[in-house]
Amino acid sequence: MLKIKGLKAEIEGKEILKGLNLEVNPGEVHAIMGPNGSGKSTLASVLAGREEYEVTAGSVHFEGKDLLELAPEERAGEGVFLAFQYPVEIPGVSNINFIKTAVNEVREYRGLPNLETKEFMTLLKEKQQLVELSGKLANRSVNEGFSGGEKKRNEIFQMAMLDPKLGVLDETDSGLDIDALRIVSHGVNELKSKDNAFVVVTHYQRLLDYIVPDYVHVLLDGKIVKTGSKELALELEEKGYDWIIKELEEEKL
């Protein structure tokens, strides 16, 4: 489904991704862990098509299509969703109006007619319940004045509404309380199917108790340097990243 090969990307002349490889197949959940500043959000941004990042080498294919050729909204249309680490506020635009516009734009991209109001409302109710998003939040302006946790929950709500093929979750667990963590994870698990896939960026193994990954990758200095199973996350939580750095240095010697 997603094939990243030798991906290099820079921002303002500074190279952040330094030859990254990753392959994700339908039905899989991949966790990406790594120290602050290692390039996790950069990877997410490059996948979503943020202009500020310049791809200097490598390729990204999504379902056989060259993803890097597509505009951000086209990528969304193809089924790429990014749950932002820092969701943006849009004052005066109601959450419902926003997601309705998004749903219909994506449908238009796929050659589908707009959802009838009734169908939309049914979908809305269903997904709202899935992530236990209160009706009050749905009616407020997009993320405006939302608490950190509410913003994250709203991201997952939007993801549920858009039902992507590939969901990239950038630290969606940060700032969530225990209950919210459970609810958000439950939401993701409900959305999981054999046809879609998730890339979950996190610092904490705790999330992975709820959303069980098939693979855990360590992103270090712009490259994936280690891949393992769920147990790798436990090991990282216990020992941090130093031992991996050491391992790498030894390999070099």
Place this chain on the structure above:
Amino acid sequence: MKEEDKIIEEATSGEYKYGFVSDIESEKSQKGLTEDTIRFISEKKNEPSWLLDWRLKAFKVWEQMEEPDWAHISYPKPDFQDIIYYAAPKPKKKYESLDEVDPEILKTFERLGVPIEEQKALAGVAVDVVMDSVSVATTFKDKLSELGIIFCSFSEAVQEHPELVQKYIGSVVPQRDNFYSALNSAVFSDGSFCYIPKGVRCPMELSTYFRINEANTGQFERTLIIADEGSYVSYLEGCTAPQRDENQLHAAVVEIIALDRAEVKYSTVQNWYPGDKKGRGGIYNFVTKRGICHHHSKISWTQVETGSAVTWKYPSCILKGDHSVGEFFSVAVTNNMQQADTGTKMIHLGKNTKSTIVSKGISAGKSQNSYRGLVKVAKGAQGARNFSQCDSLLIGAKCGAHTFPYIECQNKSAKVEHEATTSKIGEDQLFYCNQRGIKTDKAIGLIVNGFCKNVMDNLPMEFAIEAKKLLEISLEGSVG
């Protein structure tokens, strides 16, 4: 003759009423502005002598005035001797069907969501539409006259209700108020007149759009609205459909009188041709709009300005009566080379008067958008309150937004608050929308409409829906 037939005949023979003669020469006044031009206009319109005198007086005043200069607007000054001040209203060019209408215009209509019948009427498609509109207009007129509401063209009011016109014309915007009001007073062509009797609540929105069959009002339009004691009216001016006009200069005057306990809501959507990307050929729009509030009355201005090359406009309220309320809600969008200098004046004279100003300026392209507002509290305005909020939104780096709030307060008990913000549509916001599948143009529309929400909420429902789309369309292509 059936009532309906009468109206049809009136509509189709309208030209005669306005002094249309087949002789081409007498159809238009000479170019230029002299006392004779004014006599000619007044005679053609068969006006009473007091009105001719009033026009002549205005002309004398105007001759002594100088065209003003404003800091944030620049444009080539019109040559006032090169304008034809009177042309017998010609029927608009008629088309047989929508197929003949400029497809660009139709595209815009469609995207604005204008119903097909209205599209035809607006584009000037003949026959069936006229019939249709006549029947609409008939039921409309019947209902209004039952309630004693007068809603007609200014010329008609001069003939039918001279006592009202004479009493109130120039009572809110005096001739010498400014250069353009003086000019308008001397040469105004036509416009709208509205009177709501005591205690009557007008049951529908009065829209200039419904007064079809009525000749083009021309470049010097004049509107007079009188809301008698305890009455209410919501009045809509303009429409979202793009309007072109051969006349580059437009100088309208609007006067509103809200007598004790009356309430007038005046909504405008202005979409004059702004000129091409380089600003060529756009309309200059210099408007004087003002209302006077008597005791416990309220005037509320809501405007959405997207058109014109140059806009200069300050709908204002004179809060003369105690406990009267003035409101101003404005969205002004400028794109490409457009220039807008708009705002309001709230003049607090009465005790416990209240005013609210909410101004949202949106600039894109290389445009310049200024808010200019005056809040004046007179000595006697014990307990006056004002709240002003002026927000500017910038799209791109080449446009400008300016805020000039003036406050003159002569009463210590008054409370005047002013808030202002300037923000940019952030890359972050756009990217967030894009990531959700929303194209940039649409995202801008969404963000801009969010920014304007508390103004748009004041527009009557249907108007608001069209105005929202209008905002999207007028900002298309302003990023990337």
